Amino acid sequence: MLISILFAFIATIAFGKLFNTPRRVLIPGGLVGAIGFAIYIYLKDGLGYSSMFSNFMGTIILAVISEFFARIFKEPVTVFSIPGIIPLVPGLPLYRAMNFFMLNAYNVGMEKMVQASLDATAIALGILLISSIARLFKTSKEMAMQAKNKGAIKP
Secondary structure (H helix, E strand, C coil), X not given: CHHHXXXXXXXXHHHHHHCCCXXXXXXXXXXXXXXXXXXXXXXXXXXXXXXXXXXXXXXXXXXXXXXXHHHHHCCCCHXXXXXXXXXXXXXXXHHHHXXXXXXXXXXXXXXXXHHHHHHHHHHHHHHHHHHHXXXXXXXXXXXXXXXXXXXXXXX
């Protein structure tokens, strides 16, 4: 389990480098990916939850940390979240699904494809949920500041 998390950390840093992430945020970005993957592995293998739920919860934690780090390091959230989700992407199930299709095992291939699609949907929904909540807080804060400033200006 620890080796998998270490490789998730390295993979996240590698994809961050590939996406031209600033050097000063490569290590925090790697941490984001490693933590998200650790949550996924713990829920899936440690507690026995489904792959979809584990992906969703790992992505939620990953997205929250990405929002937090984006504020701390004054970088866009995507600098942390996009490389961070790479270890969670269901690449092996998609490969296996295609392999089963090529071997004319359509039932098994379709089962693997649906599972991979559900995992990918869970990742997308986790990021969507957290980014929407973060945007809601930011918008409400801006509206409160505008209302405060409107009341302070007297003609």
